[in-house]
Amino acid sequence: MYDFAYHKPSSVADAVKLLAADPDARAISGGMTLLPALKLRLNKPTAVVDLSGIAELRGVKREGGTIVVGALTKHYEVATSAEIKAAIPALAWMASTIGDTQVRNRGTMGGSVANNDPSADYPAALLALGATIQTDKRKIGADDFFQGMFATALDTGEIVTAIHIPVPEKAGYAKMKNPASRYSMAGVFVARGPAGVRVGVNGAGANGAFRATAMEAALAANWSPDAVASIKMDPAMMNGDIHGSAEYRAHLVTVMAKRAVANAG
Amino acid sequence: MPQVTLTVNGTKHTVEVEARTLLVELLREKLRLTGTHVGCDTSQCGACVVHMGGDSIKACTILAVQCEGADITTIEGLAKPDGTLHPMQEAFREYHALQCGFCTPGMVMSAIDLVNKHPGGLSEQEIREGLEGNLCRCTGYHNIVKAIAAAADVMQGRRSELARAAE
Amino acid sequence: MNVVAPFEGIGASVRRKEDLRFLSGRGQYTDDINRPGQTHAFILRSPHAHAEIRSIDVTAAKAMPGVLAVFTGADMAGIGGLPCGWQIHNKDGSPMAEPKHPVLAEGKVRHVGDPVAVVVAETKAQARDAGEAIVVDYNPLPAAATMDQALKAGAPQVHEGAPGNLCYDWHIGDKAALDAAFAKAHKVVSFETTNNRLVPNAMEPRAAIGEFDPQSGDYTLYTTSQNPHVIRLLMGAFVLNIPEAKLRVVAPDVGGGFGSKIYHYAEEAIVTWASARVKRPIKWTAERTESFMSDAHGRDHVSRAELALDADGKILGLKVHTLANMGAYLSTFAPCVPTYLYATLLAGVYTTPVIYAEVKAVFTNTVPVDAYRGAGRPEATYLLERLMDVAAAEIGMDRVEFRRKNFIPVDAFPYQTPVALQYDSGNYFATLDAALQAADWKGFEARRAAAKAKGKLRGIGISTYLEACGIAPSAVVGSLGARAGLYEVGTIRVHPTGSVTVLTGTHSHGQGHETTLAQLVADRLGVPLANIDIVHGDTAKVPFGMGTYGSRSLAVGGSAMFKAMDKIIAKGKRIAAHLMEASVEDVEFDRGTFRVAGTDKTKSLTDISLAAYVPHNYPIEEIEPGLEETAFYDPKNFTYPGGCHIAEVEIDPDTGKVSMVNFTAVDDVGRVINPMIVEGQVQGGVAQGIGQALLESAIYDAQGQLISGSMMDYTMPRADDLAPVSVATHTTLCTHNPLGVKGCGEVGAIGSPPAVINAVVDALKDYGVRHIEMPATPAKIWNIVNGGRKMAAE
Incomplete structure (x- = not known):
C-alpha cells in the first residue's frame, strides 16, 4: 500500500477535527474493508485516523425499546451480546455469520455501516429494523442513510458514533453466500416491529442494499413464508456476475425471504 | 517514522515502522518470526492468523501501528518454554492434519480460538464452518477437522490424551 | 546400537518427522x-x-x-x-x-x-x-482469449511462428481399425465436454x-x-x-x-x-494476485468423444477429438500433458480394442497451461467416466454393470492397450466391489427417498479409473519427445556409528518424504527412524535427480534408494565375511544383522559401518573404506494405480447448491508404506477433484482479462465445502519395481471429478439432465432446475 500519516485520537471531537482538516484522510475502525483496499492500492489516503481509541464509541445497551450499539462494537460482540441476543436474536445470529472468525474479531458495526458495501450484512438488517444511525452531528434514519452501493448520507469527515435499533417483535435473516468471497450473494432480513413490517435485502441488488416493499406488503397481510414465496423480484434491479445471473439473484432473494420469515418464527 | 510498542509471545518490543507496515510484516521482517505466513493478498487464506489478546486475527489485515500496547501470540509462542507442544499442535501431528505445513500455523491459531470460543465443545459442522477463514490446499481438511475435535476434547477435559484409536 | 522398532517400517502409520518444525513455526520456506x-x-x-x-x-x-x-x-x-x-x-x-x-x-x-x-x-x-x-x-x-477465438479464421495471431495459433496437431491410434470398428457398431454414443481451467493455488506463493x-x-x-x-x-x-x-x-x-x-x-x-x-x-x-496471472494454470480441454458399442454393451472402439489450451507460451512440460499423459490413458480400465485420438494444441493470450495434479490423466478419466455414464443411460444398462462388463479381466495382466501403455497389474473388480460396499451403494435409493421427503435431490456417482504414473522410463519418454531422462537418484550414507543420511533427488513439498523414505531404510537396514535423515532440495548436496511430480517419488526415487541399499548390503556382507571369517556367500542380512548362515555368529550394521570407517581389521586391498552408495534407477514401465471413487451429493433445488454428503475412495496404489500418509494424499487429491467438479474455474473474458483473478472470485475449497472422505486401499503389487509401489499423490484428483459430476447428474435425473459442465455451481444447477420446472409447468 501507499504510505500515509497515522493518527489515533481519543475523542470523537479530536477525530472529527483531524478528518475535517484533511479531506483525503480516512477513518478506520476494524479496517476489514479499508485495509484490503489499501493493500491492493485501490485507495491513496493521506492519513488514516484510527477510531479504536475512542472509548465513547464502545458498548451495547438497552434504552427502553431500543438497543444502542456503539460504532466500535465488533461483530463478535454483537453475536455474543446478552442484550442483543435477548432483544434481537436474529441480529446476533446474523453477526455470527459475517465474514470469518477473524473478520468478526476485528470488524465493527460502525465501520460496516459507514462503508455500505453492497454485500455487507448489516445494511439490510438496519433497513428492516428501522434503525437510526447516529453520527457526530446528527441522527439519520436507515432509509435515508443507505444511498446505494458504497454511498451513504455521511458528509466527508462525519463519523458514525452509534446505531439505535428499535426492538422488533419478530425478526429473521437468511443468506446465500458467494461461493468464493463468502460475502452475501443474496441476504434478506425481515422484521415486524415498531417500524412496521420491513424487509431489507443485501448482496443481490445492482445498487446496494434495498427494501423489498412488495414483500413487506405481503408479510404485513400474512406473516408466513408462503406470503413471499410467489413474489418475484425484478432481475433488472439485480447484480449479475460469474457467480450468478441477475435472474438467479432475483430468485435467491425470494428463497432467502422465505427462509428469513421461517427463521423469524 | 512511527513507533509501536507491543508484546509478542511474552516479550515486549518497541519497533520503528512505516504507518503502512502490516502486523505480519513487522513479525516476519522486523522480529524474524517467520512462522506467520502470507498466502494471499485479499485477507482470505488465513496463513497469517495470530492471536491478539486471545482473539484470532489476520496479521495481514491490521496495521502494525494499530497494535500499540497489544498482546500478540504467534505460532512460535504456543509451546511451553520446555518445548512441550500445545494440545492443538500435538493433535495436528497425531492426526496428520498437515502436509506442506504452510497453512498450518494460521490453521492452528484459528483452531485454538475456535475451541476457546466454544467451551461446550464443537460439532463437526461447527468446526468446518469455524474454519471459513483458513484455506488448506493439501489435506482436504478431513484430518484437520478430526485433529481439532480431538484437541478440543483434551483442552476441555473430556479426554485425557490425544492418541488416535488403534488402526 | 541400532534396534528398529517393528512399527517404524513398511506399513506403519508413523507420525511424520517433519511435523515438529512446521507446527512450531520453524519451517524454512523461501520467503522465510x-x-x-x-x-x-x-x-x-x-x-x-x-x-x-x-x-x-x-x-x-x-x-x-x-x-x-x-x-x-x-x-x-x-x-x-x-x-x-x-x-x-x-x-x-x-x-x-x-x-x-x-x-x-x-x-x-x-x-x-x-x-x-x-x-x-x-x-x-x-x-x-x-x-x-x-x-x-x-x-x-485484439486478443485470442479463448480457443474458440484463437481458431477462427483471421484470428489475432499470438505468435508469428505458429500460424492459425496451432502449436501442434497430433494423433495416436489406428484410424482405419477404428473406422472398421465403428462400421460394425450397434450403437454409437457421442459426448462433448469442457475440462475447466484451474489455478493450482498452492498455499505458498x-x-x-x-x-x-x-x-x-x-x-x-x-x-x-x-x-x-x-x-x-x-x-x-x-x-x-x-x-x-x-x-x-x-x-x-x-x-x-x-x-x-x-x-x-x-x-x-x-x-x-x-x-x-x-x-x-x-x-x-509473488503476491497471490500475481500468482493467478503467472503460475501455470491446469486442464483447459474441449473434447468430443464417440463410443462404439455392440448389442451387448461391449465397447468396440473409442474416438476422441480434443482441443488443448497451451496459453500464450509453452510452459516446461505443457506439450506432453494433452498427448502422452492424456490420450494414452483413454483405455482406462476397459478392454476397448481400438482407440483413435487427435489433439490440437492451441496458443491463446492467456497464462501458460501445464501439468496440475494428475495432468492429462484427470482430463482423460473425466471424459471417459462421464462417457461411460452417458452411454450406460443411452443403452439402458446399469452403470455399474456396464463398467464391470467392460473391465480388463483380472487374469489379463500384463495388458497391452491400443494406445501404447502396458498395464502390469490391477484388479478393478476388487476395488469396485469394495467401494460399492463401503459406500452402501445398495442402500442408496432409500437415502434418495429420505432426502426427497426433505425437499432435497440426492444423487450418487461412480468412477472406476486408472492412471499411469511413476514417470518414467527414460528411453520411452525420449522416443516420445521428452528432452530429459526421468530416472531418479538415491544415496545411502551409513555413518560410522550406524546412523543414516539419505540423499534423494525427489523433493518433498507436503508428501512426507522425510518420514516415508526413512521408513524404507528403517525397514530394510534396521536403523531406528530417529537415526535416519532425509536430505533433499539442494543441488549442492544431492546428486542429479529429477524431482517430484507424477506420483514418482516412491516408485522411482524409492526404488533408487532400494538399489543403493542393495549395494550397501552387498558391501556390508563382504566386510562382515571378513570380520566373521566366513565366505561372503554364507553371510545373510536381515534388518540390521549380518549372520553367518546356520550359526549364531552375527555382526550388526553398526559393527560393519564402524569397521568401514575405521579400517584397522579390514580387507583394505579388496574393499574401499566407507559405507556410502549411490544408485540411479530408471523405471522399466509406468506404474498403474487405479480404483473406484463414489460420490454422494445432495442438492438444494431452491438455491442449486450441491452439498457433498459422502465420498468413498478405494484405491490400488500398490504396496503401502505409510497408510496414514496415503490416506492424507488421497483425501487432499479428492478435495482438489471436488474443487474442480463443483467450485473452481479460471474464467477469461473476451479481452483476455482473468475475471476469476483472485480468491475473491476463484472459489477455493473450504472446510465446509467438503465432506469426510473415506479412504481404503486394495493392493496389487507393481511387478516391475523392487518396492511393489505404484504412487498415491494424484489418484484423488484423477478419480474424483467424474464421480462427483456423475452424482450431480444422477441427482438431477428427473429433470432430464444428460450432462452438466464443471464446475457445477449453484447458479448453473439452478438454471437446470428452474428450466426443468418451467418445462414441468408448460
Whole structure:
C-alpha cells in the first residue's frame, strides 16, 4: 500500500477535527474493508485516523425499546451480546455469520455501516429494523442513510458514533453466500416491529442494499413464508456476475425471504 | 517514522515502522518470526492468523501501528518454554492434519480460538464452518477437522490424551 | 546400537518427522530466508492480454527512493528464452511450433501478467512504488482469449511462428481399425465436454532469491521448486549460460506444488541474472494476485468423444477429438500433458480394442497451461467416466454393470492397450466391489427417498479409473519427445556409528518424504527412524535427480534408494565375511544383522559401518573404506494405480447448491508404506477433484482479462465445502519395481471429478439432465432446475 500519516485520537471531537482538516484522510475502525483496499492500492489516503481509541464509541445497551450499539462494537460482540441476543436474536445470529472468525474479531458495526458495501450484512438488517444511525452531528434514519452501493448520507469527515435499533417483535435473516468471497450473494432480513413490517435485502441488488416493499406488503397481510414465496423480484434491479445471473439473484432473494420469515418464527 | 510498542509471545518490543507496515510484516521482517505466513493478498487464506489478546486475527489485515500496547501470540509462542507442544499442535501431528505445513500455523491459531470460543465443545459442522477463514490446499481438511475435535476434547477435559484409536 | 522398532517400517502409520518444525513455526520456506544485504524485486506485468510495446520509460522509476536498478527486455536481450522440455510432432511428422518465451517481454506482451520490467530496490514497498512509475506505451491488439477465438479464421495471431495459433496437431491410434470398428457398431454414443481451467493455488506463493558471489562467480538460487536440479539445468544451460558447477539451486521447505512448481519460471532467471548486476541478493515473492496471472494454470480441454458399442454393451472402439489450451507460451512440460499423459490413458480400465485420438494444441493470450495434479490423466478419466455414464443411460444398462462388463479381466495382466501403455497389474473388480460396499451403494435409493421427503435431490456417482504414473522410463519418454531422462537418484550414507543420511533427488513439498523414505531404510537396514535423515532440495548436496511430480517419488526415487541399499548390503556382507571369517556367500542380512548362515555368529550394521570407517581389521586391498552408495534407477514401465471413487451429493433445488454428503475412495496404489500418509494424499487429491467438479474455474473474458483473478472470485475449497472422505486401499503389487509401489499423490484428483459430476447428474435425473459442465455451481444447477420446472409447468 501507499504510505500515509497515522493518527489515533481519543475523542470523537479530536477525530472529527483531524478528518475535517484533511479531506483525503480516512477513518478506520476494524479496517476489514479499508485495509484490503489499501493493500491492493485501490485507495491513496493521506492519513488514516484510527477510531479504536475512542472509548465513547464502545458498548451495547438497552434504552427502553431500543438497543444502542456503539460504532466500535465488533461483530463478535454483537453475536455474543446478552442484550442483543435477548432483544434481537436474529441480529446476533446474523453477526455470527459475517465474514470469518477473524473478520468478526476485528470488524465493527460502525465501520460496516459507514462503508455500505453492497454485500455487507448489516445494511439490510438496519433497513428492516428501522434503525437510526447516529453520527457526530446528527441522527439519520436507515432509509435515508443507505444511498446505494458504497454511498451513504455521511458528509466527508462525519463519523458514525452509534446505531439505535428499535426492538422488533419478530425478526429473521437468511443468506446465500458467494461461493468464493463468502460475502452475501443474496441476504434478506425481515422484521415486524415498531417500524412496521420491513424487509431489507443485501448482496443481490445492482445498487446496494434495498427494501423489498412488495414483500413487506405481503408479510404485513400474512406473516408466513408462503406470503413471499410467489413474489418475484425484478432481475433488472439485480447484480449479475460469474457467480450468478441477475435472474438467479432475483430468485435467491425470494428463497432467502422465505427462509428469513421461517427463521423469524 | 512511527513507533509501536507491543508484546509478542511474552516479550515486549518497541519497533520503528512505516504507518503502512502490516502486523505480519513487522513479525516476519522486523522480529524474524517467520512462522506467520502470507498466502494471499485479499485477507482470505488465513496463513497469517495470530492471536491478539486471545482473539484470532489476520496479521495481514491490521496495521502494525494499530497494535500499540497489544498482546500478540504467534505460532512460535504456543509451546511451553520446555518445548512441550500445545494440545492443538500435538493433535495436528497425531492426526496428520498437515502436509506442506504452510497453512498450518494460521490453521492452528484459528483452531485454538475456535475451541476457546466454544467451551461446550464443537460439532463437526461447527468446526468446518469455524474454519471459513483458513484455506488448506493439501489435506482436504478431513484430518484437520478430526485433529481439532480431538484437541478440543483434551483442552476441555473430556479426554485425557490425544492418541488416535488403534488402526 | 541400532534396534528398529517393528512399527517404524513398511506399513506403519508413523507420525511424520517433519511435523515438529512446521507446527512450531520453524519451517524454512523461501520467503522465510533472508540473505545478508538482500534487496527486493518487483515485477511489472502486462495489464493487456495482447499488445505491442512501443516504448518503456524507466527514468522516473530509477530516481525513486531506494531503487538500485530497473531492467527491461532490452537489458536481457541475448539471454535465452525459457525452454520447453518436451517436443511433440504433428501428424505429418513435423515438429510442433515452439516460439520463444522471453524472460522479459521483447516488443510484445501476450497475456495479462506477462513480465515487462523488473525493479530492484531496498524494500519491497519501494520496489513496488517505483514499479508504478515505469511508463509503458502499449499499443493494445485484439486478443485470442479463448480457443474458440484463437481458431477462427483471421484470428489475432499470438505468435508469428505458429500460424492459425496451432502449436501442434497430433494423433495416436489406428484410424482405419477404428473406422472398421465403428462400421460394425450397434450403437454409437457421442459426448462433448469442457475440462475447466484451474489455478493450482498452492498455499505458498512462488518466491525466489538470487545471489551472486562476485569473488567466486558462484550463483545461488533459492526457489519454490519441486525439482531444483531441473531448474539448474534449464536455467543454467538454456537461459543464463551458467555452468552447473557455478550454480546452486536450493528448494527449501516448499508449501505445496501440485505441479505448478515444476516449471522454470521467468522470475527465477530474473533474480539470478539481476543479482550479478546489482551485486546483492534479490528476493522476489509473488503476491497471490500475481500468482493467478503467472503460475501455470491446469486442464483447459474441449473434447468430443464417440463410443462404439455392440448389442451387448461391449465397447468396440473409442474416438476422441480434443482441443488443448497451451496459453500464450509453452510452459516446461505443457506439450506432453494433452498427448502422452492424456490420450494414452483413454483405455482406462476397459478392454476397448481400438482407440483413435487427435489433439490440437492451441496458443491463446492467456497464462501458460501445464501439468496440475494428475495432468492429462484427470482430463482423460473425466471424459471417459462421464462417457461411460452417458452411454450406460443411452443403452439402458446399469452403470455399474456396464463398467464391470467392460473391465480388463483380472487374469489379463500384463495388458497391452491400443494406445501404447502396458498395464502390469490391477484388479478393478476388487476395488469396485469394495467401494460399492463401503459406500452402501445398495442402500442408496432409500437415502434418495429420505432426502426427497426433505425437499432435497440426492444423487450418487461412480468412477472406476486408472492412471499411469511413476514417470518414467527414460528411453520411452525420449522416443516420445521428452528432452530429459526421468530416472531418479538415491544415496545411502551409513555413518560410522550406524546412523543414516539419505540423499534423494525427489523433493518433498507436503508428501512426507522425510518420514516415508526413512521408513524404507528403517525397514530394510534396521536403523531406528530417529537415526535416519532425509536430505533433499539442494543441488549442492544431492546428486542429479529429477524431482517430484507424477506420483514418482516412491516408485522411482524409492526404488533408487532400494538399489543403493542393495549395494550397501552387498558391501556390508563382504566386510562382515571378513570380520566373521566366513565366505561372503554364507553371510545373510536381515534388518540390521549380518549372520553367518546356520550359526549364531552375527555382526550388526553398526559393527560393519564402524569397521568401514575405521579400517584397522579390514580387507583394505579388496574393499574401499566407507559405507556410502549411490544408485540411479530408471523405471522399466509406468506404474498403474487405479480404483473406484463414489460420490454422494445432495442438492438444494431452491438455491442449486450441491452439498457433498459422502465420498468413498478405494484405491490400488500398490504396496503401502505409510497408510496414514496415503490416506492424507488421497483425501487432499479428492478435495482438489471436488474443487474442480463443483467450485473452481479460471474464467477469461473476451479481452483476455482473468475475471476469476483472485480468491475473491476463484472459489477455493473450504472446510465446509467438503465432506469426510473415506479412504481404503486394495493392493496389487507393481511387478516391475523392487518396492511393489505404484504412487498415491494424484489418484484423488484423477478419480474424483467424474464421480462427483456423475452424482450431480444422477441427482438431477428427473429433470432430464444428460450432462452438466464443471464446475457445477449453484447458479448453473439452478438454471437446470428452474428450466426443468418451467418445462414441468408448460
